[in-house]
Amino acid sequence: MALIVQKFGGTSVATTERIKNVARRVARWKAQGHDIIVVPSAMSGETNRLIGLAREISAEPDPRELDVIASTGEQVTIGLLAMAMQEQGLPAKSYTGAQVRVNTDSTFTKARILSIDDERIRADLAAGFVVVVAGFQGADADGNITTLGRGGSDTSAVALAAALNADECQIYTDVDGVYTTDPRVVPEARKLDTITFEEMLEMASLGSKVLQIRSVEFAGKYKVKLRVLSSFEDEGEGTLITVEEEKPMEQPIISGIAFSRDEAKLTVLGVPDRPGIAYQILGPVADANIDIDMIIQNVGHDGTTDFSFTVNRADYNKTLGVLETVKGHIGAREIVGDKHICKVSAVGVGMRSHPGVASSMFRALAEEGINLKMISTSEIKISVIIDEKYLELAVRTLHKTFGLDQAD
Secondary structure (H helix, E strand, O other), X not given: OOEEEEEEOHHHHOOHHHHHHHHHHHHHHHHOOOEEEEEEOOOOOHHHHHHHHHHHHOOXXXXXXXXXXXXXXXXXXXXXHHHHHXXXXXXXXXXXXXXXXXXEOOOOOOOOEEEEOOHHHHHHHHOOOEEEEOOOEEEOOOOOEEEOOOOHHHHHHHHXXXXXXXXXXXXXXXXXXXXXXXXXXXXXXXXXXXXXXXXXXXXXXXXXOOOOHHHHHHHHHXXXXXXXXXXXXXXXXXXXXXXXXXXXXXXXXXXXXXXXXXXXXXXXXXXXXOOXXXXXXXXXXXXXXOOEEEEEEOOOEOOEEEEEEEEEHHHHHHHHHHHHHHHHHHOOOEEEEEEEEEEEEEEOHHHHHOOOHHHHHHHHHHHOOOOOOEEEEEOOEEEXXXXXXXXXXXXXXXXXXXXXXXXX
16 A cells, blocks of 8 residues: 555646546545545636736736635635545545645745645545645745645645655646657657656756646655656556666666747847956846846957846846846947747756767757757756757757657
C-alpha cells in the first residue's frame, strides 16, 4: 500500500462527466489499497472567467480581493469531485487550502507555500477517506485567502506530497507524459520514460508547458517522485521525473528540445562603458518586477558599448517605458527592441560528459540559414535567440540532429 497524491488539471475536470471519470479512476487506485489525496484544478476556463469578471468591475483589481474571487473555481471542483466519489461508494472529504492550512506568505496572486498542517489529512486517511484538497490556494498568517499563481495546483500537489512523505505525486494532464519536444511541431517526437529533475526544470523554464516550474523546483528540493500521466488514457506509465542517479547509465546526450515564443529583446545602444552601468540599466527593470533572461554586453568601442537582454513578450512595453526613463540618466544613445524573436534550447545532462554539443547545434542551424542573435549556456542546456519565423524549422532540425526522432 502506498500514499499517492494525484493532481488533475483543468481539462481533466472540465465537465461533470469528466469529473465522474476522475472519480472512477481514483476508485480503481483506492481498490488496490492505496491512500489517495486528490488535488484538482478549477474546471477548464473557469479561472479566466472569474478574473474577467473582476476586470469588468476594476481595470486593476485589488490583489487581495482578486484572490478571494479566483480561489472559488477550485472550491467548486473539490465539492463536485467529492460528491462524485461518494456516488462511487468512496468515502471522500473536500477541503479548501485555508481549511487544511496550506500556510503561505502574503504575496497575493503569486504566494509561496511556507508550511502545511497535515494533521487533519492524516486523520481522514487513517479513517479510510479519500481527501480532496483544492489546488492553487492557501492562506496567510492573517487568514487571508491567497493563490499561488498560474499553474499553482501542480505546486500544491507536490507540496502536499512532500509534507506527507508520499510515495509518488502523479500529475494527470491532457498529455501522456513528457516528450522530446512538442509533438504538434515535430510529429516524430517521442515520450520519455524518465527525465531528471534538472532536465525537467530546464525544460519548464525554457518553454515546456507540461509542468509549472515551481512544482519541479519543489519536487527536486524535497525528492518527491513526480510522474506525468494522461487523464484520458488508462494505459501507460507516463514519464517519471526523478534524481539523476536513477536514470540509466547510457542515457542520450540530449533529452529534449524546448522552445518559447513569448520572447522579446531590448538593446540599449551607446551606453558609457564604465563600472556599474549594467546595474544602472537592470536595477530599475528588476524594481519594476520584470524578469530578465539572457544578457549580452558587446565589447566596448570609443568608450561606449551596447547592452542587450531579453524579457517575456508581455513585459516588452513596460520594460521599454522603464528604459526610456533611465536613458538620459545613463547617457545612452538609443533604445531599440524586437518582439519577433523566439528561444530554442537543447537540454540534457549528457552534455556534462560529451563535448561538441554546441558546435553540432550551431552547425545544424547555420546549414538551414538560421542566424543566432543571442546565445546562453549552462551545464545541461544551450539556448539561442532566433527570428520567430524560423522557430519550427529550428526545432525540427535540432530534434533530428540529436537523434531524438521516434525511430531508434
